Structures are given as structure tokens and as C-alpha cells.
Amino acid sequence: MLKKEVLDSINDQINAEFYSAYLYLSMSAYFQGKGLAGFANWMMIQFQEEQSHAMKFFNYVYERGGKVTLGPIEEVPTDFDSILAVWEKTLAHEQMVTGRINKMMDIAIEASDHATKSFLQWFVDEQVEEEASVTEILDTLRLIDGQGNGIFMLDREMKQRKFVDTTNAAD
Ligand code: FEO
Numbered sequence: 001m002l003k004k005e006v007l008d009s010i011n012d013q014i015n016a017e018f019y020s021a022y023l024y025l026s027m028s029a030y031f032q033g034k035g036l037a038g039f040a041n042w043m044m045i046q047f048q049e050e051q052s053h054a055m056k057f058f059n060y061v062y063e064r065g066g067k068v069t070l071g072p073i074e075e076v077p078t079d080f081d082s083i084l085a086v087w088e089k090t091l092a093h094e095q096m097v098t099g100r101i102n103k104m105m106d107i108a109i110e111a112s113d114h115a116t117k118s119f120l121q122w123f124v125d126e127q128v129e130e131e132a133s134v135t136e137i138l139d140t141l142r143l144i145d146g147q148g149n150g151i152f153m154l155d156r157e158m159k160q161r162k163f164v165d166t167t168n169a170a171d
Helices: 004-033 037-063 083-110 114-144 148-158
Strands: none
Touching (some): 004 037, 004 083, 037 114, 037 148, 083 114, 114 148
8 A cells, every 4th residue: 555645746746747748749749830740750759658657657556556646737838949949848857857756766765665666766767768868869959050951860860769658667
């Protein structure tokens, strides 16, 4: 049985993951509107990944005999200043998510909930990957410095990204 503070932190995070999904869907729409199909694809995959993160938490709550409580999803931005601004916002958002996951880990440690600690470790590792992949894109964009050719090449590369469902993955 999950302690209340642990369950509350997971329910909050389910909401935060759906917010992330919604945010990235909005970014996908922004790129679609700019004719950048590859960037839009990357964000669409990210939208799917965030939903799978939410479902991973959702399934875990039931596995531990808890109750999922779904709250309203906060409104997301629908317009952005530039291509670069979207990626800067993405990195800042993922850094914020990392902070949330670390806080959840602190709560699980405080509650001596070893099963939740073990479960959360997947997300700790996932956040390292999330931040690294967005940082790489940001570095490339800064190098490209708005040049059409570079944007075109990067967009084409991003078209290759495929969704891998990790909802039930242990590692
Ligand atoms: Fe669910 Fe992008 O972390």
C-alpha cells in the first residue's frame, strides 16, 4: 500500500506528464504550421512518449493498490517566438521535470518506500536521456545559426525519429 504522500506525488506527476504531452503536441502543431515536418514529427513522438510516462505511473499506482486521481490539465502555450525558442523552452521544461522526479525520489526515500524508489529510478535515468537529446538538438541549432540549409538537414534527420513504447519496460 502506498503512503499518502507518495501516492499524492505520483498523482501530481501523472498530471504533469499529460501537461508535458500537451505542451509537445502544441509545439508539434507550431512546427507543422512552419512546414517543418521533421521537427513536428520529433515533437509528436515526444507527445506519445509523455503519454507513455503518464501511463507508466498510472499502472504503477494500480499495481500498488492505490487510486489514480486525474486533475485538469493546465493550458499550454500555442505560439512561440522562434524555432530556437521552442527548443530552449523544451530544455527548461525537461530540467523542471528532472527536478520533480528528484523531489519524488526524496519523498519515497523519506517514506522508506523501496519499491517506489526502484520504480522511480527508471525516470531518473530517462531524464538524463531527455536532457541530453534536447541539449544536442539545441547545440546543433546554435551552430546552424538560422541558416536554411542546416535547418533543412536537421529537419530531415528528425523525420526519422520513431516511437518506442516503454510504458511497460523495466529498463
Ligand atoms: Fe516525461 Fe519528458 O519527461
